[in-house]
Amino acid sequence: MAIGVRSYDEVSLAQLRADPYPTYRTLRAEAPVAWLAPAGIHLATRFDDIMRIEKDHETFPALDLRSLQIKAMGHSLMRRDGADHGRQRRALDPTFAPGVAKRHWQPLFEDIANDIIEGLYEQGRADLFSDFAAPLASRCLMHILGLTQIDWRDLCRWSQALMDATGNYGDDPAIWARGKEAYDSIDRAIEARVPELQEAPDQSAISSMLHAEDPLDMADLRANAKVIVGGGLNEPRDATCTAVLGMLTNPDQLARVREDETLWRIVFEEAVRWIAPIGLYPRRVARRVEIGGAVLEGGDAIGLSVASACHDEDHFDDGERFDIFRKRSPHLAFGAGPHFCLGTWIARMQVGQIGVPALFHRLPNLRLDPDHEPAIEGWVFRGPTSLRVVWDA
Template structure:
């Protein structure tokens, strides 16, 4: 007989924003499945439970109700808030632009050109420059515009769109000013989509917009999925780039492994994604009375799958609170798992692990964060550094 869920009324949302990892460690030790009344969610913090939930979409559905979903109010219903077969159909429509072969043959040259251009800006600013603002953000923005198929979008505009959509997703209090901003941003994104759709040069392009159009994706679904890609496709890569540089600065012995050839830049990418998960949580709706880890969860409850906690679970990763390039980190859940694994994961692996990180460290000798201990990390649903001043040997 499943037990009643422990109540974690000690969870402090302000603390989660500042540094969620102490709370996650306590949850894993005391109550890996716990009800958090402040957020009206069941927190799932252990690796195996998070893994299994993602493999069971019949019980743990991504399909949120429109009347309670801030994501749907913000951007419409993208594939992230659908189950198969609808989810699979839309994912398949986007897939040709995101497969490893497309990344290798089509996108890598564009990614490298963007990386070199923004590296020049960082280098021109000189030691002390903010790598996050001058390299990671504009590099991610320009790559995202290219893959989606948008034209003449500045990095500042893309960041505004992304941050505003994310504020909308988090607008659980219904702040009308936030809703007004999301309405503005969605109209701007729609205008950019219209421009792409009307451009004859994009008809056969290997972009998300072109591929969804060719597959017959409805206009409503296409727009919702572009908005989703804007919201997530900016934050994850820019945060992983900054976090990787932070990790190699805070753990210099690990950097020596890369420099000596004992570890690869792909190893850096995977371990960074595990250690500093850029997406820390996603919700699932329970479709029937069930149990997780011997704890009862009722139908229609919402579970918070805390992948950032799962990625620090010592039952899965030895010395999980250490950044260690010698481990096999490829089983991390930073990109999710199962049918909803991030569609852009191969794009991220290539643009960061194959291009951005090797280029930065080849071109900027002794690149390092100036003061890793004071780096301003923030967030728990989405988490990353808000700035990263760096130095190098000129």
């Protein structure tokens, strides 16, 4: 812990996993940069402090060799800075640029969403987490990555194992072991596909990295693919369930969206603001600096709680309420600065324009299953873990 930083230990990891927002509210008011003792990290919880950090990559670089993400996934673009980061990000442009989502990915994602709904329709009930959001995200991601030969269920397992390892602040050995198994399985899947993609390039991320003007070597390619396995599955999955939950618990807002379909775009943005799928991510402190009333030392690490920033009273009235008609204000669920989420345009398309609207169009009288409460958990990554619904089949 740095000098001049308040230590906060009035919460357990279990409480944070159950619901971190009350703790964030207290921290924003009392200690906006604090040492969160149970997790062993400094945490920034206010929107303006996080923006200041994200605008100053000299003082707060992304590269930190102690990073749990490097341990879990290898050294990807997400933990690089400056020209090194820019080169890797540019290599992925042909897969992720905004126009590509519409031109290339939209028709494929629509087919996948329709196929899943077709398979569910007659049942009249489903857990949207496991029966819709996970297969949609996973089947889309197989194509985005270029790993079209694998089973989408394996990709779900690998993604969860990598994300659990990245958030393993409690240092649980079983979580590291599952993460390592996923790491090795993904490497084998990449090895199997590379020769084909070398011969026949396509729009996938692995192909883009192989055929970039300045191609990435295999170590970089593997690490970036793993970051995409992690971020490209769990976040759109969780955002899908969160957006559906927001709609089903606010029927007045749903009625307005049904009258004006252009509002689906806002439903998606409000969902990721309301429950940010990535709750926090780390930055390193390169030199002594004062921020949020605390003094951090060079060598410290700090977690940026974008989930907290998305509820900051200075930017959002009554942030814990889902409200698509709230005063429009930029949120931080996709981060900010050079590492702003590369998958933003794909996620907006896949979840906001295709997946969530398709459910409401195709499943008549979609509503929460009265016998099952939705479950929501997590703080490093957060979202519904079960969302049981019924409809008139």
